Amino acid sequence: MHTQVIRPAGAGHETLAVLGACLAIVAAAAGYIGLREAPPETAALAATQIDARRDLTPAEQGIYADLRVAYDEIAFAVQAGEPLPSVADLAAQGLPPFVADNSTAARGGHAWRLQRQAGHAMYLGQTADAALAGSFLLRAQGAGAKDGHDHGHDHGKAADAQPDVWLARDAAARVPDPADDAALAAAGWRQVVAQFDAGVTRQNKP
Amino acid sequence: MSAFSSLSLILRRCAAPLAVLALLAGALAAPAHADEAKRLKIGVTLHPYYSYVANIVGDKADVVPLIPVGFNPHAYEPRAEDIKRIGTLDVVVLNGIGHDDFADRMIAASEKPKIPVIEANAQVPLLAAVGMAARGGDSGKVVNPHTFLSITASIAQINTIARELGRIDPANAQAYTANARAYGQRLRKLRAEALGQLAKAPNADLRVATIHGAYDYLLREFGLEVTAVVEPAHGIEPSPAQLKGTIEQLRAADVKVIFSELNFPSSYVETIQRETGVKLYALSHISYGEYSPEQFEKEMKQNLATVVRAIEEAGA
Numbered sequence: 001m002h003t004q005v006i007r008p009a010g011a012g013h014e015t016l017a018v019l020g021a022c023l024a025i026v027a028a029a030a031g032y033i034g035l036r037e038a039p040p041e042t043a044a045l046a047a048t049q050i051d052a053r054r055d056l057t058p059a060e061q062g063i064y065a066d067l068r069v070a071y072d073e074i075a076f077a078v079q080a081g082e083p084l085p086s087v088a089d090l091a092a093q094g095l096p097p098f099v100a101d102n103s104t105a106a107r108g109g110h111a112w113r114l115q116r117q118a119g120h121a122m123y124l125g126q127t128a129d130a131a132l133a134g135s136f137l138l139r140a141q142g143a144g145a146k147d148g149h150d151h152g153h154d155h156g157k158a159a160d161a162q163p164d165v166w167l168a169r170d171a172a173a174r175v176p177d178p179a180d181d182a183a184l185a186a187a188g189w190r191q192v193v194a195q196f197d198a199g200v201t202r203q204n205k206p
Numbered sequence: 207m208s209a210f211s212s213l214s215l216i217l218r219r220c221a222a223p224l225a226v227l228a229l230l231a232g233a234l235a236a237p238a239h240a241d242e243a244k245r246l247k248i249g250v251t252l253h254p255y256y257s258y259v260a261n262i263v264g265d266k267a268d269v270v271p272l273i274p275v276g277f278n279p280h281a282y283e284p285r286a287e288d289i290k291r292i293g294t295l296d297v298v299v300l301n302g303i304g305h306d307d308f309a310d311r312m313i314a315a316s317e318k319p320k321i322p323v324i325e326a327n328a329q330v331p332l333l334a335a336v337g338m339a340a341r342g343g344d345s346g347k348v349v350n351p352h353t354f355l356s357i358t359a360s361i362a363q364i365n366t367i368a369r370e371l372g373r374i375d376p377a378n379a380q381a382y383t384a385n386a387r388a389y390g391q392r393l394r395k396l397r398a399e400a401l402g403q404l405a406k407a408p409n410a411d412l413r414v415a416t417i418h419g420a421y422d423y424l425l426r427e428f429g430l431e432v433t434a435v436v437e438p439a440h441g442i443e444p445s446p447a448q449l450k451g452t453i454e455q456l457r458a459a460d461v462k463v464i465f466s467e468l469n470f471p472s473s474y475v476e477t478i479q480r481e482t483g484v485k486l487y488a489l490s491h492i493s494y495g496e497y498s499p500e501q502f503e504k505e506m507k508q509n510l511a512t513v514v515r516a517i518e519e520a521g522a
Binding site: 052053054058059061062064065066068069072073076093094095096099101102103105106107132162194196 | 349365383426
């Protein structure tokens with residue numbers, strides 16, 4: 001007698017095949033995305049630098065933003081043939097953070113002075129409250145004022161460069177002489193860097 | 207010959223010399239017209255940028271808003287006639303960090319896809335977006351685009367715009383720089399006046415919340431940090447569940463002052479005020495109404511006065 005085994009109706013193997021196909025598609029897509037992953041756009045910072053967006057306290061961010069605008073004004077003055085403005089000059093123009101106002105104490109109560117050494121000029125802001133904000137140092141070379149007399153031979157370009165700002169969280173940090181990059185870093189200062197890597201929301205990035 | 211036909215004869219005889227005269231007059235007028243054509247036409251996307259550029263260029267160039275009056279820049283979708291207008295411009299000034307992303311698409315679709323653009327924020331140290339605006343990304347990946355709601359960040363942008371316009375239009379570069387400096391000086395005075403009205407420095411511990419992550423740059427100028435941003439979505443009426451979440455968030459953060467927005471639905475604001483007992487102060491986003499050179503100074507003055515009042519009333 002011939003016996004024929006008839007399996008009950010079912011779609012198990014078909015389900016498996018469909019699942020397998022789905023998995024293959026997902027794996028292929030994941031692999032494709034993984035291969036085409038764009039490298040992170042933020043440039044890596046040197047050990048002697050800190051990022052203005054991620055590493056500063058709110059008070060420091062406020063002061064840093066003000067210093068950059070003050071730097072524009074210093075550059076304008078120097079390009080116009082004027083000598084490097086003193087802290088009193090900058091305060092008289094109402095330029096924060098040099099002018100003492102009601103936000104000064106809330107942002108660390110910095111005492112500012114113009115310091116010159118070996119032909120270099122820099123504005124030093126010593127903090128009164130390192131927990132709120134560290135001490136700041138703005139080196140004025142970029143503004144075309146290496147020795148206070150080197151006026152504006154490079155109009156425009158100087159203002160394009162990022163202001164040379166350094167921060168020390170240690171209230172006891174001193175400014176080395178000469179205050180070059182290596183000496184500042186060794187003395188505990190860090191260069192503040194702002195990155196214009198904005199526009200992750202834009203298709204055509206600048 | 208009738209009177210009519212003799213008149214038409216005279217007219218016909220005069221027509222030729224008249225046409226020559228008209229041509230000559232046109233030729234003489236042409237240089238003046240060409241001079242006029244050299245005036246830059248500068249496109250802007252948002253109200254504060256209209257004020258910035260109008261103050262920088264004075265009467266030396268024309269400022270053209272890309273978005274017509276009455277559209278909300280948060281929900282604007284480009285229209286054909288607005289895209290067409292880009293073809294008539296020489297340069298476009300952009301916020302470029304998330305508040306006018308529509309402009310990229312408009313420029314790409316316009317008759318001048320290669321039109322020069324000025325990235326106003328190129329020299330502004332940007333703050334990270336917080337809350338929903340950060341879109342779940344890591345800290346700082348998405349930035350807060352509201353640099354135009356602050357004095358310092360505005361002056362930085364004004365200087366950048368003036369510098370870049372000077373490169374495109376060197377004949378007027380000096381005027382642009384001088385105007386930008388004078389405008390910056392006026393803006394700094396607004397800030398100084400506001401801070402001068404404070405009896406004492408604001409307490410750094412004052413906990414502040416905002417109902418739109420737009421005011422971080424402004425509050426930084428007072429040494430204040432935003433503790434919480436509680437906006438469910440910009441300009442959209444929140445659901446009761448979202449409102450409940452917002453109120454709980456405010457209670458948990460122990461905030462003393464909330465900065466709301468002038469155009470926010472008032473019932474929403476009233477409910478928050480009633481439930482939390484924290485006083486709300488409305489700031490202007492400077493994104494509505496007619497475009498005018500004075501708008502930024504006017505509304506910023508109000509904003510600064512509002513922040514001063516909030517700090518004073520919080521006793522901080």
